[in-house]
Amino acid sequence: MTQEQLAQQLGFTRGQVSNYEQGSREPDFETLKKIADFFKVTTDYMLGRTDDPTPVDKLIELSALAGQQKFDPMKELPPEAQRSLEDFIDYLMRKYKKDH
Incomplete structure (x- = not known):
């Protein structure tokens, strides 16, 4: 793009x-x-x-999108496997909670 x-x-x-561009004048805030x-x-x-040119509202938007697109491996398992995994997690939580 030309001047x-x-x-x-x-x-x-x-x-x-x-x-x-040459620095001989500085723009006012509105400019x-x-x-x-x-x-x-x-x-x-x-x-x-800052070295990051991304506007804050864009960062917030990207962060929200990233939060919505998290991979949940549990959803890839059949219901029976999900229940087994939840039971195992509960077991581990109880076991290690008692130890501490």
Whole structure:
């Protein structure tokens, strides 16, 4: 993407984009947010405060999805095997609870 294309997308001048890239000007907070939103990164990433560009809301969403997709090997077993495994777990819990 060229400076001109980025400027058009964000509603800036090419000169503004050039100044931000060269470090001769710093964007105000609203401009920084606009740029971060455009690139789908956090303002902390833009400011060099983190190496992770992923926005927090995206991390929360990914975490929730990961929680929903946990593999449960018990579900792969037939009901009789599930009951046997549950009984064995109960046995182990009782046995080691008494020892401690």
